[in-house]
Amino acid sequence: TADALLFTPAIESNADVRVELRQVYAVVTHDGKRVLDLDRGYFTVLDDGEPQQIVTFAGGDVAFTATILVDASDSMAGQPLAQALAGAKAFLSGMRALDEGRLIVFSDHLVHVTPFTNVPEVLFAGLGGVNVHGGTSLNDTLLLALEQLDERQGRRVVVLLSDGIDTHSALDIEAVLRKAHESQALIYW
Numbered sequence: 001t002a003d004a005l006l007f008t009p010a011i012e013s014n015a016d017v018r019v020e021l022r023q024v025y026a027v028v029t030h031d032g033k034r035v036l037d038l039d040r041g042y043f044t045v046l047d048d049g050e051p052q053q054i055v056t057f058a059g060g061d062v063a064f065t066a067t068i069l070v071d072a073s074d075s076m077a078g079q080p081l082a083q084a085l086a087g088a089k090a091f092l093s094g095m096r097a098l099d100e101g102r103l104i105v106f107s108d109h110l111v112h113v114t115p116f117t118n119v120p121e122v123l124f125a126g127l128g129g130v131n132v133h134g135g136t137s138l139n140d141t142l143l144l145a146l147e148q149l150d151e152r153q154g155r156r157v158v159v160l161l162s163d164g165i166d167t168h169s170a171l172d173i174e175a176v177l178r179k180a181h182e183s184q185a186l187i188y189w
Contacts, residue, residue: 021055023184025062025155036060063098064155065116066091067145070127071162073107073136084161085127091159092123100152103127106141107134108168116152138162139169139176142187146176149185156185164189 024045028035040057068088072081092101097118103126105112111133112126142160149156166173180187 023155061096062154063096063100064157065100065102065149065152066095066157066159067102067104067149068092069141069145069158069160069162070103070105070130071107071136071138071160072105072111072130072132073134073165073167074132075136075163075165075167077132080163081130081132085130087161088159089124089127092120095120102148104141104145105130106137107132108137109134110141135168136162136166137168137170138164138166139171139173143171143176143179146179146183146185146187150183156183158185158187160187160189162189 026043028038036059038059040054043054043057045052045054068091070081070084070088076084088103092103095101095118100116100118101114101123102116103112103114103123104110105126111130114122114126117123138160142158145158149158
């Protein structure tokens with residue numbers, strides 16, 4: 001028998017390596033019709049110009065979760081609010097059975113919030129009787145929507161219907177932009 005003892009120099013590292021799996025959704029059309037028979041060989045994913053490995057690949061329709069933000073502040077009085085409410089109703093009406101939505105009507109506070117659901121009656125309940133009042137906490141509400149969507153699976157979107165004038169947020173837009181960059185949700189403003 002034999003014994004040996006080997007001492008190696010310590011390797012110090014204070015580097016933090018963070019690896020995330022990012023989901024990328026694509027809709028491919030040709031002559032206005034969806035193309036559904038493509039495999040991973042037809043796709044290239046680039047990050048800052050560098051090709052990335054496609055770890056998983058699947059085809060088909062994927063349900064989504066949407067948060068609809070409607071600004072009901074004083075600056076949205078009249079036609080702007082009517083158009084925003086009509087836009088929210090049109091979007092929610094177009095959702096499919098497996099899609100989920102949430103409606104948040106806000107001003108300088110949350111006026112009406114529904115749970116995430118695919119029940120149209122629950123979502124539409126917040127669209128009636130909305131009156132304008134107060135200032136706009138757009139940044140705060142958008143950050144809240146992004147944080148809550150982070151907890152959901154699948155495709156995630158925020159639809160923001162507002163004149164874009166923030167007057168009462170505690171957060172600045174830079175904080176929201178940082179969160180938006182980290183989030184996998186798409187924002188339609």
